[in-house]
Amino acid sequence: MYVDLETIKLLWPELILVLLASWIYIGGTVQQSRLWWTLFSLAGYLVAGYAVFSGEALLWSGANAGDAYVGSGPLAVDYLGYVMRLFAIGIGFLFALIASSAARRELASELLATLMLLAAGLMLVARANDLVFLFVSLELVSIPTYVLLYLGRRDRATSEAAVKYFFLSILSSGMLLYGITMLYGIAGTTIISGADDSIQAAMLGGSSLVELAPIALILILAGLGFKITAVPFHFYAPDVYQGATNANAGLLAVAPKIAGVLALIRLVVVAMPTVSDYAWQLTIVLALLTMTLGNVCALWQQNIRRMLAYSSIAHAGYMLIGISVALATNGSHGGVSATLFYLIVYAFGSLGTFAALVSLSSEQREISTLEELAGLGKTRPLAAAAIAVCMFSLAGIPPLAGFWGKLTLFSSAVGLALDPESSSLTFWFVLLALGGAVNAAIAAAYYLRVVAALYFQSSKIAITAGGRHTASLAMGFSALVVIAVGVLPRSVMSETERAEAVSAQSRLAIQRAVNVDQIAVTAISAVGQIPAPQD
Amino acid sequence: MNEASLLLLTIFLPLAGALLMWQVGRFGQHAARSFALLVTVATFGLTAVVVVGFPGGSDAYAVTNVAWVGGEAGSTLDIRLNVGLDGLGVWMFGLSALLMVTSVLVSWEAIRDRAGLFYGMLLLLEFGCLGVFAARDIMLFYVFFEFTLIPLFFLIGIWGSEDRRYAAMKFFIFTLAGSVLTFLGLIAIVLWDYYHAGNGVLRFSIPDLVASLQIHPIQPISWQVLIFVALFAGFAIKVPLFPVHTWLPLAHVQAPTAGSVILAGILLKIGTYGFVRFSIPMLPDAAVIAMPWVLWLAVLGIVYGALVALAQTDMKRLIAYSSVSHLGFCMLGLFAFNPLGLQGGTLQMVSHGLSTGGLFAVVGMLYERYHTREIRELGGLAKRVPWLAFFMLIFTFSSIGLPGLNGFVGEVMVLIGMFQRAWTAAPEASQTSLRIVSVLAVTGVVLGAWYMLWLVQRVFFGPLKEPNHHAGNARDHDQPVQDIGWREFFALAPLVVFIVWIGLQPDVFLSRMGPTLEQVAETTKEQLSRVR
DSSP states (O other), rough: OOOOHHHHHHHHHHHHHHHHHHHHHHHHTTTOOHHHHHHHHHHHHHHHHHHHHHHHHHHHHTTOOOOOOOOTTTBOOOOHHHHHHHHHHHHHHHHHHHHHHHGGGGGHHHEEEEEHHHHHHHHHHHOOBBHHHHHHHHHHHHHHHHHHHHOOOOOOHHHEEEEEHHHHHHHHHHHHHHHHHHHHHHSSBBHHHHHHHHHHHHHTTTTTTGGGGGHHHHHHHHHHHHHOTTTTSOHHHHHHHHHSSSHHHHHHHHHHHHHHHHHHHHIIITTTTSSSSTHHHHHHHHHHHHHHHHHHHHOOOHHHHHHHHHHHHHHHHHHHHHHHHHHTTOTTTTHHHHHHHHHHHHHHHHHHHHHHHHHHOSOOOOOOBGGGTTTTTHHSSHHHHHHHHHHHHHOOTTHHHHHHHHHHHHHHHHHHHHHHGGHHHHHHHHHHHHHHHHHHHHHHHHHHHHHHHHSOOOOOOOOOOOOHHHHHHHHHHHHHHHHHHHSTTTTHHHHHHHHTTHHHHHHHHHHHHHHHHHHHHHHHHHHHHHHOOOO | OHHHHHHHHEEEHHHHHHHHHHHHHGGGGGHHHHHHHHHHHHHHHHHHHHHHHHSSOOOOOOOEEEEEEOTTTOOOEEEEEEEOOOOOTTHHHHHHHHHHHHOOOOOTTOOOTTTHHHHHHHHHHHHHHHHHHHHHHHHHHHHHHHHHHHHHHHHHOOOTTTHHHHHHHHHHHHHHHHHHHHHHHHHHHHHHHHTTTTTOOOOOOHHHHHHHHSSSSSSHHHHHHHHHHHHHHHHHTTTTTTOOTTTTHOOOOOSOHHHHHHHHIIOOOOHHHHHHIHHHHSHHHHHHHHHHHHHHHHHHHHHHHHHHHHHHHHHHHHHHHHHHHHHHHHHOOOOTOOOOHHHHHHHHHHHHHHHHHHHHHHHHHHHHSSSSSBBBGGGHHHHHOHHHHHHHHHHEEEEEEHHTSSHHHHHHHHHHHHHHHHHHHOOOGGHHHHHHHHHHHHHHHHHHHHHHHHHHHHHHHHSOOOSSSSOOOOSSSSSSSOOOOOOHHHHHHHHHHHHHHHOHHHHHHHHHHHHHHHHHHHHHHHHHHHHO
């Protein structure tokens, strides 16, 4: 892999985060002040955010900015990367606030530094344009997650959760890597944005390696399905969430999902859109299974983390709606944009809920069951209001952010079904939209149970914790984002729409394929299998 | 100030009030209820100005249309903050503002716990209701439509009776289950228009969509039927049509009085309103195909609701089932597809809001006095609370359609409209079926008079019967209960004014809604003539 100075420059924000994280690791052995390291890491995120902004804002301002400019080999310099890096920094910032509340004093610096590495990993995933680079970035998300799971609490349940997550994550990484190697074998290049061209050339060239493409696709979907908790790779989530602390469960609900969805977009939508005709059917089935199973199982849960685990499974299913649309249309019809928008909306809704749980918990008692939430509407009105807002948003009730997420997803699916140019897809996407709608109603049942517990019951257990102000800050901020995006959804939606241009590359690729066609046909005709075209 | 900004102010005033209530509520129950009364009365005053200014005609009035979601250069999405009143929405808009004042007044003493939150939710609900009837953008409508679920969920769940939690959940999930399908249907309408008539712009404006779908109706018809069914799911549950009405009695019985008043008076009408606003003009072919089915469901609801109401022992439950029956009449009129039926159905929506809103308020007042709603525990109350009995009688007469009161006008127009459709202009295939429907509907009138008058007779006449443990005087529980005071008088009197006014001068109201509804009737004319 050729790396020049230009590439290093483009990686400044990530480098800043990694350097600062190392600094915190080292400094944490000397200075143990929680407040000091919290402020330090918050400032670090701000600096990194500024670096992203100042490094690329010029590139994207102005009407003639190319949203899908791909440069510098392993790095995709595109709007998707830009937006999602800023988003990753925001997520890191909020988790730093949460972690600062939840961490034991002697571990605060380690936790904050590990989180920072994780945020850097997310940012790298967002802009990876190289198979190896992408895989390494995903590992940079996974490895800090293992560490964080262990750092959370020291008891049997936590250890079990961490070990379970660790082994299954390794397994999924292995599958993903296997898929990636096959993809490399077929395409002959590690550059993601160029993979599609190469695959088509290989197809037309009659290369027998192309037969591996479906296997590569399935392995990649399986590996990433684990990260986004898609059925049937979801089974670890309920146990792991339940065993983890609230802060870590929140992290698991958000970070791997961002990484997984971004990798799905890069690896499947961008790199192999034309590989197999049934990719979208596969994701439709996955989407329907995932959301239905997630929602139905969540109905019976008493443990709130377990319930939210199933809820996060269900939301992965919703995101797969957008991925299916993107796959079936080579990236048009707003599938990618809807997925990204939903991802952002989901992340804030989920994060706000977990932040509220962290702020209500204390070191002695971790809030885990629905009963413990009873009556908080009276005793802790702000936390209760924040949870209620997030629940209604996750349930997709207007005028909160989640509603617009559903709107974009459903309209991408219905739009594809109604498009006269794709009438063969109508049945499948009507089915998908109906499945999504029915699931939205099922999901409301368990989200409402939480709200009902908060407001309709009187408190049985007094909650005394109150000192976790930074988590409350993260909670309030997330709830406000959920409301603000609900009132003015366009602020985020127009960004994700621009980011969708990443898949325009694949559309371009198909147009380019005409040229590839010429080359391939000449090549084949040289062997004498088919006659050369007449033009 | 012009009428457009006045309308905007009217809609957003309750929202502002609800946000301020966050602070006002801290000063206790009295501050909260006074402030809520102030806001609702002010809103009603503004509404009155706007509604009185409505000139009639088929054009929308007081239109504000500004970009909200999308609309910037290069964006196909263009959801707008597009509000205005036309003949269909204007009276429901006014009714919403009126019933909110009543709701605050009936909650005056009843709500002590977390009063600030209660009145805040009530004002949010008012915001939602006003918005639904003024929205001229399809997504804006849906946003308001679903938003009303949240405050009512809290109203039922926190301040309801014993089984409130279950009732609130059932109400929310039932309604949501239908309305997400409606959501898909609305999206499908917009996108169909986009691909077949839109010139690359997503149109969300309701009048634009109606106009465009007249020229390019959704083809093939199977698509139209599918979308109609999707819309039907949400609206029918909201109305509620038989057999998806089961959430309604439960929600009504468990809800606090104000919740019942608003639920019966306003929220159910969003369903019928949706049919006239979307299903009929946008999907006329499917509506004509579905007509016999919908009419059968409506008439089954009329008869079933009436028969079940006869068997009830709980006053609130009885009135809840009477709503099922009366809303069946609304649907019957609307799906007769002639101007008479449509006008009758729409007027019946307003009439039912006034009479049933009043009936729930009266039952709430009785409950405050006796802590029971059981019919057999009460009797001869006319001697004890003559004024309350007087109001009860007016609302009952209005409900059963006594000539001279509002219920009569709507009911007669609905029935004439229906008979006209069945005997003079029925599609060949369903002629007999429509005639049976019309005749069955008449039995609903008789049954309605029976169960309502029987209720009044048992509770208010005959020998005096009071439960042993009643609230009595607020200070002294051994004192006999008192008749209504000024507060309760002012909660009920405005309703009576409109009940009599509509009854005596229906033309004032009909002439203003007429042109809009004639346009709706016009949309199905061609389709009807084709099936004949």
